[in-house]
Amino acid sequence: MNRITSSILLILTLFVACKGGRKGPDVSGINITLTTLRFEKDFFAIDTTNPGPGLLALQQKYPGFSADFFANILGIPPQASESDKLFAVRQFIHDYRPVKEVADKTIGDMSKVEKEVRTGLQYLKFYFPEYKAPGKLITFIGPMDAYAEGATGGYGDIITTDALGVGLQLHLGAQSTYYTSEIGQRLYPTYISRRFEPNAIVVNCMKNIIDDMIQVTNDPSLLGIMVDKGKRLYLLDQLLPDAADSVKTGYTSEQLKGAFANEGLIWNFFVENNLVYETDPQKIKSFVGEGPKTDELGDGSPGYISLFTGRQIVRAYMDKFPKTTMKELLALDAKKVLTGSAYKPK
Numbered sequence: 578m579n580r581i582t583s584s585i586l587l588i589l590t591l592f593v594a595c596k597g598g599r600k601g602p603d604v605s606g607i608n609i610t611l612t613t614l615r616f617e618k619d620f621f622a623i624d625t626t627n628p629g630p631g632l633l634a635l636q637q638k639y640p641g642f643s644a645d646f647f648a649n650i651l652g653i654p655p656q657a658s659e660s661d662k663l664f665a666v667r668q669f670i671h672d673y674r675p676v677k678e679v680a681d682k683t684i685g686d687m688s689k690v691e692k693e694v695r696t697g698l699q700y701l702k703f704y705f706p707e708y709k710a711p712g713k714l715i716t717f718i719g720p721m722d723a724y725a726e727g728a729t730g731g732y733g734d735i736i737t738t739d740a741l742g743v744g745l746q747l748h749l750g751a752q753s754t755y756y757t758s759e760i761g762q763r764l765y766p767t768y769i770s771r772r773f774e775p776n777a778i779v780v781n782c783m784k785n786i787i788d789d790m791i792q793v794t795n796d797p798s799l800l801g802i803m804v805d806k807g808k809r810l811y812l813l814d815q816l817l818p819d820a821a822d823s824v825k826t827g828y829t830s831e832q833l834k835g836a837f838a839n840e841g842l843i844w845n846f847f848v849e850n851n852l853v854y855e856t857d858p859q860k861i862k863s864f865v866g867e868g869p870k871t872d873e874l875g876d877g878s879p880g881y882i883s884l885f886t887g888r889q890i891v892r893a894y895m896d897k898f899p900k901t902t903m904k905e906l907l908a909l910d911a912k913k914v915l916t917g918s919a920y921k922p923k
Contacts, residue, residue: 601818604699610712611698613691616642617718617745621677625667632666642715642740650719650735650744669720673746677718679753680745684775687716693779693817694741700816701786704903708790713740714782721746721755722764727781728788729809729884730827731769731867734778736785743782747773768869768880772827780824783816784809796911798854799847799861799883804911806865807887811895812903814888826888832879840922843874843886853915893918 616639623631636643647653653665691714698710723744724733733744746755755761756770765773787809794805813825823830836843847853847864855861863872868880879885894914895901909917 601700601815602703604696604703607699607702609695609698609702609710611691611695611714612712613687613714614639614716614740615687616646616715617677617680620646620717621670621674623666623670625670628663628666632663639715642713642717642737642742645735645737645742646717646719650717650723652720673718673720676721676746676749676755679749679755680718683749683753684745687714690714690743690775690778694782697779697783697816700818701783704812704815705790708786710786711736711738711740714743715740716743716745718746719744721761723747724765726867727784728791728793729784729806729813730772730881732772732777732781732784734781734785736782736789741782741785743778748775748778750774766869769867771829772824774824776821777824780813780817780820783813787812787816791907794911797856797858798911799856799864800853800915801911802861802865803883803887804890804914805887806884807889807891807914808907810884810888811891811906815903826879826884827881828879828885832877833885835877836879836882836885840886840889843878843882844920844922846874847886889922890915890918890920893920 616635619635619638623635639646647662648655651665651669653662657665694714701708701710719733724731724747725735733747735742735744749755751767751771751773753761753773756765756773761770791805791809794801796802796805810825813820817825822828822833826833828836852861852864864881865883866881870876870880871878871882874882891906891914894909894917895906897917897919
């Protein structure tokens, strides 16, 4: 394979504006019900010398979420004895109280986050009025390794039937020693932990909703995967038009500038190496998953380059067919999107 050298991908002399797509609708009149609940505050307030009453009160206040938290986040089996459950709760509170204290200082009040999530839900309601969005925003602190892969990246935030769950342990700031330590880097290398900022909370909430709405593509080709991811990021742009592109993609600002400046070279690489319709997972894996860079594209490239190229293809299609609704876009075949977009970046 030919290689795009790091020097090419690091050409940053050209300022590239983020082309965010169409002007957003006025959603100020759309009513959204959203309540923020601080599960971690109630959880860490439990008296560990006599945790039974505190746990009962927690289950009464958070009937659905508490069950998810203990079983799926803390990993306490439902069949565990009461003594084993109490031991696990005591141990977790003891071990993670320092994390909770850092979260209190780093994140503090959630009013700004709630406002931004509410705005995202207003846009969501505009485009998808039939979708039943969660009515609660619940913050919690889980284990440091509570991390799951979404369709456009991984994070420690979740979605339940009635709530958006925010795992504060993975929003302590990229420079937190919990991530920069040797143990932290083994769990989350810098290319992942740099995203563990408070400003990623809203983006992750909307990504969880998008993943809940959209089934993963059954098209195994690089094009199918790219367009699937591109649709998700394009929709994310519509729901959060003011969010930073670096937060939405997970790239650094330098990687974004390099990708925009060399968009044509990146696409030509896929075309010239017959990768656009390639379905062999081993041949396309470096383009469709997390990484510090895309090896074939050089040191200055971002990992997960399919996010960038996929969104650019979708943006090109929507520029040509601006009357296409979000529902219509999501239903389009990847080949039709590429053909209709006439995507040939220079």
